[in-house]
Amino acid sequence: MGEEETRGTGGADLRGIPRVDRVLANPSLTQAKQRLGVAVLTRLVRRALDEARDAVRGGAPCPSVEEVALRVSAHAERTLGTRARRVINATGVVLHTNLGRAPLGARVAEALARSAAGYTSIEIDLATGRRGRRGAFAEDALCELSGAEASLVVNNNAAAVLLMLGALAAGRSVVVSRGELVEIGGGFRVPEVMARSGARLVEVGTTNKTRIADYARALDAAPDAAAILRVHQGNFRQVGFVERPEHRALAALARERKVLLLEDLGGGAIVDLESLGLSGEPSVRSSVEAGSDVVCFSTDKVLGGPQGGAIVGRADLVAACRKDPLARALRLGRLPLVALEATLAAYLEGDLDVIPTMAALRAPLSAVRARAERIQGELAREGVTSSVVELGGAVGGGACAEEPLPSFGVALEAAGGELATIAERLRVGEPPVLPRVQEGRILFDVRTLLDGEDAPLTAAIISAVKG
Numbered sequence: 001m002g003e004e005e006t007r008g009t010g011g012a013d014l015r016g017i018p019r020v021d022r023v024l025a026n027p028s029l030t031q032a033k034q035r036l037g038v039a040v041l042t043r044l045v046r047r048a049l050d051e052a053r054d055a056v057r058g059g060a061p062c063p064s065v066e067e068v069a070l071r072v073s074a075h076a077e078r079t080l081g082t083r084a085r086r087v088i089n090a091t092g093v094v095l096h097t098n099l100g101r102a103p104l105g106a107r108v109a110e111a112l113a114r115s116a117a118g119y120t121s122i123e124i125d126l127a128t129g130r131r132g133r134r135g136a137f138a139e140d141a142l143c144e145l146s147g148a149e150a151s152l153v154v155n156n157n158a159a160a161v162l163l164m165l166g167a168l169a170a171g172r173s174v175v176v177s178r179g180e181l182v183e184i185g186g187g188f189r190v191p192e193v194m195a196r197s198g199a200r201l202v203e204v205g206t207t208n209k210t211r212i213a214d215y216a217r218a219l220d221a222a223p224d225a226a227a228i229l230r231v232h233q234g235n236f237r238q239v240g241f242v243e244r245p246e247h248r249a250l251a252a253l254a255r256e257r258k259v260l261l262l263e264d265l266g267g268g269a270i271v272d273l274e275s276l277g278l279s280g281e282p283s284v285r286s287s288v289e290a291g292s293d294v295v296c297f298s299t300d301k302v303l304g305g306p307q308g309g310a311i312v313g314r315a316d317l318v319a320a321c322r323k324d325p326l327a328r329a330l331r332l333g334r335l336p337l338v339a340l341e342a343t344l345a346a347y348l349e350g351d352l353d354v355i356p357t358m359a360a361l362r363a364p365l366s367a368v369r370a371r372a373e374r375i376q377g378e379l380a381r382e383g384v385t386s387s388v389v390e391l392g393g394a395v396g397g398g399a400c401a402e403e404p405l406p407s408f409g410v411a412l413e414a415a416g417g418e419l420a421t422i423a424e425r426l427r428v429g430e431p432p433v434l435p436r437v438q439e440g441r442i443l444f445d446v447r448t449l450l451d452g453e454d455a456p457l458t459a460a461i462i463s464a465v466k467g
């Protein structure tokens with residue numbers, strides 16, 4: 001660092017190119033230095049100076065120290081903007097794919113922090129000192145909560161489905177209704193995952209109607225069939241002229257034909273969501289009871305845990321999945337496993353409201369409304385005009401599609417250009433706030449606010465409105 005550039009000029013005068021240390025010392029980089037650190041910032045400065053040299057060789061004038069520093073500062077902002085940050089979700093979508101699906105809450109965060117800071121007894125039995133089974137507590141808890149004989153946890157549900165099909169049906173036919181050949185988003189398409197697993201897809205029925213007789217005929221024509229796969233239609237809804245066999249009838253057919261009934265259940269509800277007025281998201285227990293031999297689901301959808309996938313069902317079949325070489329490649333990481341165990345412990349203890357997803361889905365509408373009224377009152381005291389409005393949120397995460405989640409929120413009205421400015425200030429503030437911008441209003445749905453977020457949200461709105 002330090003030498004003014006004089007060599008290799010190719011004719012252009014590079015002597016005016018600022019020195020690295022002078023750019024670093026410029027006041028416009030003070031904040032970036034604190035947030036990114038000197039080493040990272042130095043790399044950005046060197047890169048900016050290289051670009052400046054190229055530009056000067058191309059005939060551009062030499063930039064000043066100030067100009068280079070401003071360019072680096074803008075670049076640093078963009079770099080920081082790509083880093084995952086804690087945000088306030090005021091969209092009303094409880095399981096927001098772009099916001100990491102289920103938030104984990106304070107209880108799980110404490111367990112995570114304790115474990116992350118040190119070593120963890122993840123594969124040791126502390127009572128005997130001998131090697132223990134990774135994930136044993138989570139798997140036993142899932143059995144207890146679902147009524148299944150055995151379970152296995154993996155990296156996500158896509159991994160669970162891949163492993164289940166690969167271990168139990170590779171090289172053989174698997175029968176799937178054409179109405180269930182779904183795409184979940186993010187590249188998960190049932191036919192493609194099936195092809196990768198080595199199982200052969202046999203399509204039956206039609207997009208809107210598949211009858212039990214369609215499955216029976218397909219099994220007649222495919223003597224090598226290993227299984228019927230039933231896939232949850234979570235992220236879309238078919239209405240009108242539609243038909244799908246009863247789960248129990250399909251299980252009976254599978255038993256009669258001596259093939260397995262495998263299920264991709266999607267969400268993995270532990271509690272009955274029907275009792276909360278949310279239909280179309282059957283619980284894991286109800287799937288096991290209806291006769292699925294193996295059920296796969298995500299642990300970060302309606303279950304409300306960290307990213308993960310679970311395979312639950314008949315002990316011999318889960319054992320075959322566990323023995324498959326892919327199981328090691330797809331295993332759940334240490335920190336998500338710790339988070340999953342803490343989440344499942346809360347279910348076992350009946351402490352549903354410490355699971356933020358459950359708290360958001362269970363919150364009575366009257367309490368949601370009262371929360372919106374408190375925020376509106378607080379804003380009014382600070383001179384910010386808003387109104388309390390009735391809203392329809394969503395469960396999200398491919399669950400309860402099209403079924404609005406009744407909610408309340410606070411609405412800000414503003415002119416078009418001003419609206420965009422306020423929304424941007426909210427996004428780039430600290431903490432960033434993500435509301436819904438709709439029909440000339442900014443809507444803050446309070447159902448998806450976590451404990452302790454009311455005050456920071458209110459402060460963020462006030463500062464975004466006042467500029």
Ligand SMILES: *Cc1c(COP(=O)(O)O)cnc(C)c1O
Binds near residue numbers: 157159161184299398
């Ligand atoms: C969400 C979903 C998946 C993918 O689960 P991930 O945990 O995101 O990998 C697969 N199948 C169904 C039916 C789903 O809803």
